[in-house]
Amino acid sequence: LVVAAVVTEGIVLVGLMREVGTLLLRDRPASPGRMDGGPELGTPVSLPNLAPGEPAILLFLSPGCGHCEELLANLPALERDYPAIRLIGVPVSADDEERKEKREEDDKKTALPYELAEINAASEAVALLSAEAGPAALEKFEQDQAALLDRGLLPRLYPYAPLHVLTRRELDDLFDTTPDLTGADIDVSRFVREGEERDVTVWWWPIPADGAPHPRLRPSHEALCRVPVGEAGNWLLGRGGGEQADSSTVESGAPSKKAAPRAWVWSYLDGAWERLEERHLYPGQTILVDARAGGYDVKIGFTGKAGHVPPVVAEHAHVLGAVDAADAADEQDELSEGIGDASRQYKTIATHCAETAQKAQAVALAVGLSRSHAHALELAALAHDIGKGHDAFAGAIKDRNGIAPEVFLAKAPKGRWHALDQLYNHSPAGKRPGFRHELASALALLELAWRARPDHPALQGGREELLEKTVCRDLPQQDENLAEPCGLVASLLALDEPAFNLVLYLIMSHHGKVRASLAMVPRDQENPGPDGSLPIRGVRDGDVLPALEFADQDGSSFVLPAARLCLEPANLGLSRRYGPSWIERVVSLREQYGSFQLAWLEALLRVADVRASWIADPLDPHLPREFAEVSAVPESNDRDAELRNWMEQTLRAAADGEVSRSSARGRGRSPRSGRSERVSTRRAP
Incomplete structure (x- = not known):
C-alpha cells in the first residue's frame, strides 16, 4: 500500500506502509527544504543501500533534474525488491512513453469511481492543511486558494466540466413522452450521470428454459446490481471478455461458452419482456438475466462468470401495484379494474x-x-x-x-x-x-x-x-x-x-x-x-363515440x-x-x-x-x-395470484436444480483455479 504527498513543486514523497494504518515515514519536514533527520530535498538517494523489506523514503525529482536518469536506470530492480511500493510521479523519457501511459491507465482505474486528477488535488490540499484542518482553517484555505484564481487548487478540487448541459430546448423535448419506434426509450442518462463508467442495472431470476419472464414480474430494490455498460455488453452480448453459458445446458448445471446468457428488457409498447439486443444496451437500462446463467458471486459481486450462480429469493421480486402497472405498458390500464374493494365492482x-x-x-x-x-x-x-x-x-x-x-x-x-x-x-x-x-x-x-x-x-x-x-x-x-x-x-x-x-x-x-x-x-x-x-393510438379517423348519459357538477x-x-x-x-x-x-x-x-x-x-x-x-x-x-375475484383469472404461482414454481425449480449441482460446485472459490477472486467494487444485491 502506498501514500503520497506533494512537498514542494515537482517533488513527491513515497512511503512504504508495512501494514494498513501504519505509515513508516519519518516525521514531517521541519522546513520546506529539509526532512527532520533526513537529507536535503533534491539530494540523490543511493538506491543500492536500501535493503529489501526495510522501511524506505524515496525522493523522486521533477523532470530536468540530473538524477532522473539514475532513478530510471534502477527502476526494474527497485520494483523487484519492493513489490509493495507504487511509484507515483516518476519522470519518464520519450522512449518510455508506452510504460507511462499504461501506468496512468492503471492509476485511473485504481482511482475509480473518482478522477485521478481530483485525488491528486486532494492530496495536495491535505499536505497544505497538515497543521490544522478545523472549520476555520478550511475556510481560510478556500479563501487563500480562491485568491489565486486559476493557479489555486479550487478549480482542481471542485472541477466543473460537464460533458452535457441540459438546455431549455432539450428540457422542452423531454416534456413529450410520445413513444418512438424504438419502444419509447428516452435516454436521459447523459444528463444524470457523469464520468466514463456508466452503468446498467442487472437482476437475476430463474426463467424456465423454454419460457419467458412473467409480464408482471418486477425487481425489488434489493435485487438490483449495477454493472458498467461495457462489462454488461461483453457478458450478455458475447462481445468477448465474459464467460457465457449455453442456454440449452444451463438447466443441467454444465455451463459452456456456446451462447450468451438469456437476458430480457421491458418493452413498454408490447407490455412484455423482450430479449436483449444491442440497441437496448445503454446507461440506466434495467436488464433481467436468467439466474442459471450465473454472473454474480455473493462474496465478490458481479463477476460475469458462468459458474457463479446467484441465490434468488422471493423478496427479489414484487407484485406490481395497479397504479404502477397502468404506467408500465402502453396498453395496460389497471385503474380500469378499480383498486381495493372497488376492484370487485x-x-x-x-x-x-x-x-x-x-x-x-x-x-x-x-x-x-x-x-x-x-x-x-x-x-x-x-x-x-x-x-x-x-x-x-x-x-x-x-x-x-x-x-x-x-x-x-x-x-x-x-x-x-x-x-x-x-x-x-x-x-x-x-x-x-x-x-x-x-x-x-x-x-x-x-x-x-x-x-x-x-x-x-x-x-x-x-x-x-x-x-x-x-x-x-x-x-x-x-x-x-x-x-x-x-x-x-x-x-x-x-x-x-x-x-x-x-x-x-x-x-x-x-x-x-x-x-x-x-x-x-x-x-x-x-x-x-x-x-x-x-x-x-388505436383511433381511426371517422370512429364514432356514442351518446352518453351524464350528470353535471351540480348533479x-x-x-x-x-x-x-x-x-x-x-x-x-x-x-x-x-x-x-x-x-x-x-x-x-x-x-x-x-x-x-x-x-x-x-x-x-x-x-x-x-x-x-x-x-x-x-x-x-x-x-x-x-x-x-361480484362476490369475489375469480382466482383463476387473478393476475396477482397467477404471478405468485409462477414465482413459486420457478423458485422451486431453481432450488431443485441447485441441490443436484451443490456437490460439484465449490463455494467462495474460483470455479477454474480454486484461487480467491479479486474483490469487486460492484454492489451485491
Missing part, C-alpha cells in the same frame, strides 16, 4: 367521471389552486373517461355480469377482462392494438365544440380569413349543428382559448401516455384499414351527443375543422404555463382519478345492485 362512465370530478374539486381546494385552474381541473375530470364509450374499450370487457351492452362502463372487476395482448382486439370495428381512450375523449370534445360553435377562439375564431385563403374552412352541416349545447359542452365553450386548451390537454395527458404530439406507434403502422389508412343530468372522431389535430399546420393543430395548442400552453406547472396540474388530475378508483361505497346508482358487484 362495475362502474359506468357517468358515475366514475362524476366521482373523479368530486375528488378533483377536493384536491384543488387542498392545494389552493386558483379559481380558474380549479374549474379547468374539474371540467377535465368530468370528461376524462368519455372515450371509454368507444367500441374498442367496450369490447375489452369479456364478462359484463349481465349488464346490457348499451350501458357504457368505465370499470370492471379483475378477471373480467380479455388478456392484455388481446385486450383491444374485440371491437366490432376490428382490432385496435394500442388503443388510448384519453385520445378518444379529447377528440370527442373537440368535435362537439366545433359542431356547436366553430367560431370559438380556440377553434376557427380569429382565423377565418387565413383559413379561407389557405386550406378553406370546414363548417358543420345542418344535421351536425348543436344549436343549444348544454352540460359539459356548454361549460367548455364558456372558456377562453387558453382554458379551453388546458382542459383538452389535461384529458389527453392524464395517463401520461399521450401528451405533446399525436404520433403513430408501431402497432398503428401494422394495422392499416380497408382503405389503407392508419390509426393513431344535473344531460346527454352528451354522439361524436364522430377526426384525426386532423394530429397534422401540422391549421386544420380546416378545428383551427390550431394539437402540437400548436400544447406549445402555446407550455409558453403560458411552463412545463412544470402543466406537469403539476396533470399530477392533480391523476391523483383525483386514482382516489376515485378506490371508491367502493356506494355502489353505482346507474346499475342494478345484483350486477354492480
Whole structure:
C-alpha cells in the first residue's frame, strides 16, 4: 500500500506502509527544504543501500533534474525488491512513453469511481492543511486558494466540466413522452450521470428454459446490481471478455461458452419482456438475466462468470401495484379494474367521471389552486373517461355480469377482462392494438365544440380569413349543428382559448401516455384499414363515440351527443375543422404555463382519478345492485395470484436444480483455479 504527498513543486514523497494504518515515514519536514533527520530535498538517494523489506523514503525529482536518469536506470530492480511500493510521479523519457501511459491507465482505474486528477488535488490540499484542518482553517484555505484564481487548487478540487448541459430546448423535448419506434426509450442518462463508467442495472431470476419472464414480474430494490455498460455488453452480448453459458445446458448445471446468457428488457409498447439486443444496451437500462446463467458471486459481486450462480429469493421480486402497472405498458390500464374493494365492482362512465370530478374539486381546494385552474381541473375530470364509450374499450370487457351492452362502463372487476395482448382486439370495428381512450375523449370534445360553435377562439375564431385563403374552412352541416349545447359542452365553450386548451390537454395527458404530439406507434403502422389508412393510438379517423348519459357538477343530468372522431389535430399546420393543430395548442400552453406547472396540474388530475378508483361505497346508482358487484375475484383469472404461482414454481425449480449441482460446485472459490477472486467494487444485491 502506498501514500503520497506533494512537498514542494515537482517533488513527491513515497512511503512504504508495512501494514494498513501504519505509515513508516519519518516525521514531517521541519522546513520546506529539509526532512527532520533526513537529507536535503533534491539530494540523490543511493538506491543500492536500501535493503529489501526495510522501511524506505524515496525522493523522486521533477523532470530536468540530473538524477532522473539514475532513478530510471534502477527502476526494474527497485520494483523487484519492493513489490509493495507504487511509484507515483516518476519522470519518464520519450522512449518510455508506452510504460507511462499504461501506468496512468492503471492509476485511473485504481482511482475509480473518482478522477485521478481530483485525488491528486486532494492530496495536495491535505499536505497544505497538515497543521490544522478545523472549520476555520478550511475556510481560510478556500479563501487563500480562491485568491489565486486559476493557479489555486479550487478549480482542481471542485472541477466543473460537464460533458452535457441540459438546455431549455432539450428540457422542452423531454416534456413529450410520445413513444418512438424504438419502444419509447428516452435516454436521459447523459444528463444524470457523469464520468466514463456508466452503468446498467442487472437482476437475476430463474426463467424456465423454454419460457419467458412473467409480464408482471418486477425487481425489488434489493435485487438490483449495477454493472458498467461495457462489462454488461461483453457478458450478455458475447462481445468477448465474459464467460457465457449455453442456454440449452444451463438447466443441467454444465455451463459452456456456446451462447450468451438469456437476458430480457421491458418493452413498454408490447407490455412484455423482450430479449436483449444491442440497441437496448445503454446507461440506466434495467436488464433481467436468467439466474442459471450465473454472473454474480455473493462474496465478490458481479463477476460475469458462468459458474457463479446467484441465490434468488422471493423478496427479489414484487407484485406490481395497479397504479404502477397502468404506467408500465402502453396498453395496460389497471385503474380500469378499480383498486381495493372497488376492484370487485362495475362502474359506468357517468358515475366514475362524476366521482373523479368530486375528488378533483377536493384536491384543488387542498392545494389552493386558483379559481380558474380549479374549474379547468374539474371540467377535465368530468370528461376524462368519455372515450371509454368507444367500441374498442367496450369490447375489452369479456364478462359484463349481465349488464346490457348499451350501458357504457368505465370499470370492471379483475378477471373480467380479455388478456392484455388481446385486450383491444374485440371491437366490432376490428382490432385496435394500442388503443388510448384519453385520445378518444379529447377528440370527442373537440368535435362537439366545433359542431356547436366553430367560431370559438380556440377553434376557427380569429382565423377565418387565413383559413379561407389557405386550406378553406370546414363548417358543420345542418344535421351536425348543436344549436343549444348544454352540460359539459356548454361549460367548455364558456372558456377562453387558453382554458379551453388546458382542459383538452389535461384529458389527453392524464395517463401520461399521450401528451405533446399525436404520433403513430408501431402497432398503428401494422394495422392499416380497408382503405389503407392508419390509426393513431388505436383511433381511426371517422370512429364514432356514442351518446352518453351524464350528470353535471351540480348533479344535473344531460346527454352528451354522439361524436364522430377526426384525426386532423394530429397534422401540422391549421386544420380546416378545428383551427390550431394539437402540437400548436400544447406549445402555446407550455409558453403560458411552463412545463412544470402543466406537469403539476396533470399530477392533480391523476391523483383525483386514482382516489376515485378506490371508491367502493356506494355502489353505482346507474346499475342494478345484483350486477354492480361480484362476490369475489375469480382466482383463476387473478393476475396477482397467477404471478405468485409462477414465482413459486420457478423458485422451486431453481432450488431443485441447485441441490443436484451443490456437490460439484465449490463455494467462495474460483470455479477454474480454486484461487480467491479479486474483490469487486460492484454492489451485491
